[in-house]
Structures are given as C-alpha cells and as structure tokens.
Amino acid sequence: MSTVLIVDDEKNYLIVLEDLLMDEGYDVLTASSGAKAIEIIANSPVDTVLSDIKMPGMTGIELLERISALDPDLPVILMTAFAEVDQAVDAMKKGALDHIQKPFDNRDVKRAVARAVERRSLVKNIRHLESELGSVWGNIIGKSKAMENVFTLMKRVADTPTTVLIAGESGTGKELVARGLHKASSRNKSPFVPINCGAVSESLLESELFGYEKGAFTGAASLKQGKFEFADQGTLFLDEVGEMSLNLQVKLLRVLQEHEFQRVGGNKDIRVDVRIIAATNRDLKEEVENNRFRGDLFFRLNVVRIDMPPLRERRExxxxxxxxxxxxxxxxxxxxxxxxxxxxxxxxxxxxxPGNVRELENVIERALVLCRGDAIMPEDLPLELRQTPEIEAELDTLVSGEKGLAETLDAIEERIIRQALKNAGNVQAQAAKILGISRSNLQYKLKKYGLLA
Structure with a gap:
C-alpha cells in the first residue's frame, strides 16, 4: 500500500485530504509544517508528498528543495491559491511533479496523487534494476544471459588501455557500451569523443580525425585540432569503423602503432595518449577477405571483441x-x-x-505520444507490430499464388476490423475511431464481411 504525506498548516485541509485519500486506499501521514514533514520523510517510507505552498516557517517551495536533496525521486505535488500561480510555475521548474489549485476538485487530487504514486513505483523498479546491473553501466539495460556475458566482459576490460571492438547490428547499443567502458575506466575524467566514420566524406573525416593546419586547403583559415587531440588522455569512439576508406585506414593504423599523427597540411608529429574503442555493424573479417578492410588494422582493433546481441535474441x-x-x-x-x-x-x-533497442525506444515514445487513455493499447503501436500471425499467413497465401491480391487484402481488412471491434468492446463508434474511418464506412464494411450482429 502506498503512503501519502499531506503537509498543510490549515487543519481543515489536512482532515479533508486525509479522509479523501484514505477512502482511495492510501496510507496517509500528516504534518502541519515543513519541518515536521522533513522529520517524517527522514524516518518513515513515503511515496508521495502533497503540500501547500504558503505556510509559516518553511514554505512549500523550500520544502520541495529540501526533499529534492533528501530523496530526488520522491514526487511532490504542491497546492496553490489562485494568486500563487507564478509560484507554482516556479515550483514545477524546480522539480514539483504537479500542482493543484485551491479550492480543489477532489477528482484533480485523486488523479494527481495516483499519477505521482505510479511514477514513484516505476522509478523504484528502475532504480532496483539499475542497482542490480551496476550503475556504472548507465543506461545499458538487461538481465538476459546474453547481456550478462556483455557485462562480464565489460568489467574485465573497462579499466585497461586495451583497444576494444564492439560488433553488432544497428540499434543494439554499441555506443552505450563504449560510454560505459569509458566511465568505468581511469580515463573517465578526460573526454569521451565519438565520431561516426560513415556519416561524412573521406576528406572531411580525415580533417575531423586529425585536424588541419592553417592554409592546408581552401577555406582552412586557421588551425583546427582534430578528434585525436580532443580525446588526448581520454577515449576516442570510432563508430561504424568499417565504413572508413582504405586510405584513411592506413593513417589510423599508424596512430594505433606509433601513438602519433600529423594534421592535414602539416609535417609535425603530434603524440597522443588515446584509448580507441571501435564499433561496426559489418563482418570485418569478411571485409578483410574481400579486400575492403585492411587485415593489419583489423587485428589491431580486434584485441578484445564485445558482441552485442540483437533484441530478438534477448526478448526476456x-x-x-x-x-x-x-x-x-x-x-x-x-x-x-x-x-x-x-x-x-x-x-x-x-x-x-530489425531496428533492435533503438526501434523499441522509438515505438514506446510514439505510443506515449498517441496514447489517450490510462494504458498503451495495441492501436497506439505501429501497424507492423500489430500484424498478427493470421495476417502473415494471408500474405503467405498471396505469395504462393493461392489467393489474388484483392481477396488477400479483403481477408486482412476483415481481421483488422475484427480486432478493432474487440479492442473497442464492440462499440462501433470507437472502432471507427481506432481505424480512422467514418462510422458509415465501418458499417458498410461490417455488412460486406458479414460482421453485423
């Protein structure tokens, strides 16, 4: 059962809110001052704080600041009078989850508290997971055997100068692993410098990596340092290193061997102490066999290899x-x-x-943007995720020639309409809204497929 702490110097408000929230099934604690509230939070588990702004002694905003220092994940809802709206806006900027205007509507209080309690529960779960994984790895989430293997290898190699090659499909989290390795190393006070080798042209990539001298080419009005110099004493992350041209591969190999390079247009050797972490979504061994990647560079990069599993292989x-x-x-x-x-x-x-964790992240963000109820529903997902095995079977019959295009499309449309009706509780107006068609159009299709009751 969740615990709500109500803070208000007016006894009548404390009584009304206590009764309201106890009727909703919450455990309720009350405090008549900010100082008393801090004492309670320090000694008792609290899931949400509901506090007035204008109180003698410690104000609601000062209480918010104290709570943020004690427990930054504890949600705070502030109650304001009409004349205190500017203070409420300021409080939201300082971290308050919500504000309620006095005199309040009971429904607004219930909604705000329910939202805060849900957030508290979710954040607790996230924090628990992060603590189990080890906070050093940041946003790399996973408890599967495949990810345990990744974490084990990361722990062994993190605080070493060893070059690491991270291999895996796009969207599997290769840069997150690189950042995690840097964070867990003794170089973490120095820069982590990423560059995508496939995102720029060969000439621009050379200038970005090694910098250039003034007058090296048209437009080089002044000296520019490159990524290697920026990453000195730190880590340089070469994303999609398999996209690098053979010409640049030679220059990269020299840095790995000699720890020095020359800027474009320069003749002075510049020494750097940089750890290299590279990533690729290609099979570099195959690229070497096909003369698209230098074998000597591959062996220099492939000292320790971390293979990132695709999401389909870590569904748990x-x-x-x-x-x-x-x-x-x-x-x-x-x-x-x-x-x-x-x-x-x-x-x-x-x-x-196919887009791995990055695709899942995009799907969840999209679903939250489109969601209009209290829960993410199937209609909030992209169409490709809503495609059922039955629809895939219909597509197979089309490819095999058992059915023509029109017949196959009709079968798929009928299944989609059936699912929309199911999700809408057989309310036609809601089903039409889900499908994005008019109710009259839906009724025509229901009649066409014999779905009218």
Missing amino acids: DIPFLVAHFLNKFCEKLDRPIKEVHPDVMSALYSYSW
Missing part, C-alpha cells in the same frame, strides 16, 4: 527496457505513467525488431 529483457523507456519519456513528455496492455506486451514479444 523487453519488459525491463519498456519500463526504462516509459520512465524516460513520461518525464520528457510530462505525461502520467501509463500501464501497458497485455496485448501490447504480447506484440512487443512477438515482433522481430
């Missing part, structure tokens, strides 16, 4: 990732915490995730 991590992204985007979008409908979780488990 999906609930933890969903919880993490829900927390992240609810805060970003200032939305109340949403539940996830079981059909949605089923769809997330069943999907193949």
